[in-house]
Amino acid sequence: MNASALPPHLPVRELASIGIVAFITTREAGSYGFPEVGDDPQSAARWHALQRVLADHGAPRLASARQVHGTRVLVHRDQWEGWVRIDGADAHVLATGGAAAVTIADCVPVLVAHPSGVVAAVHAGWRGVSAGILGETIRSFATLGLPSDELHVHLGPSICGRCYEVGPDVYEKLTGWPTRQSRRVDLRALLAEQAKELGVSRWSASAECTRCDNDRLFSHRAGDAGRQVAVILGSALTPP
Ligand SMILES: [Zn+2]
Numbered sequence: 154m155n156a157s158a159l160p161p162h163l164p165v166r167e168l169a170s171i172g173i174v175a176f177i178t179t180r181e182a183g184s185y186g187f188p189e190v191g192d193d194p195q196s197a198a199r200w201h202a203l204q205r206v207l208a209d210h211g212a213p214r215l216a217s218a219r220q221v222h223g224t225r226v227l228v229h230r231d232q233w234e235g236w237v238r239i240d241g242a243d244a245h246v247l248a249t250g251g252a253a254a255v256t257i258a259d260c261v262p263v264l265v266a267h268p269s270g271v272v273a274a275v276h277a278g279w280r281g282v283s284a285g286i287l288g289e290t291i292r293s294f295a296t297l298g299l300p301s302d303e304l305h306v307h308l309g310p311s312i313c314g315r316c317y318e319v320g321p322d323v324y325e326k327l328t329g330w331p332t333r334q335s336r337r338v339d340l341r342a343l344l345a346e347q348a349k350e351l352g353v354s355r356w357s358a359s360a361e362c363t364r365c366d367n368d369r370l371f372s373h374r375a376g377d378a379g380r381q382v383a384v385i386l387g388s389a390l391t392p393p
Contacts, residue, residue, distance in 0.1 A: 314339025
């Protein structure tokens with residue numbers, strides 16, 4: 154593998170240990186957002202370039218979506234070639250290999266991997282965390298015969314618990330605790346707790362915060378319009 158061909162990124166070493174390639178691009182790679190989020194017109198060209206590089210790395214297809222902070226999980230079973238962008242979804246499970254990508258700039262990129270090579274990429278902001286998109290994703294693995302106790306969940310770079318303050322309504326939705334004031338929440342800690350409750354025993358989290366490490370990563374709350382992309386490569390599920 155010629156890793157130098159990938160755009161500038163942070164590798165997910167925790168998944169490399171089970172043979173899964175995953176990474177998150179850095180600010181240096183440029184933005185992978187879209188004009189609808191006020192981003193620069195170069196982003197589509199970056200996506201096409203990314204797809205070509207991933208094809209060289211053994212992933213002939215790349216799944217992405219216009220993200221809507223919902224709980225729709227796409228389970229990809231087709232074997233298309235090239236880059237697809239589906240309308241209105243926040244999670245991708247790859248049953249037949251290829252690569253899946255989500256864009257983020259404070260929300261949590263959740264990368265889920267089964268040792269068989271079935272993987273998922275999930276975009277989880279406070280709405281997704283509150284609505285249970287991680288649970289929906291893990292249930293999608295179960296429908297493929299892959300139980301939660303065999304999964305590894307990695308929580309990538311996102312805004313940290315010291316930098317992320319939310320209003321009383323959002324705080325109560327996320328924690329169940331009523332409050333009258335704005336409070337800080339740690340989305341990755343909430344997701345780790347959900348993962349544990351869903352039966353996941355192997356999880357890891359990136360040390361980076363999009364806002365604390367704003368020199369290297371885009372942060373919406375720090376005023377950036379740009380987005381980094383989190384990518385995970387899978388391999389086809391072999392029928393038992
Ligand atoms: Zn921070």
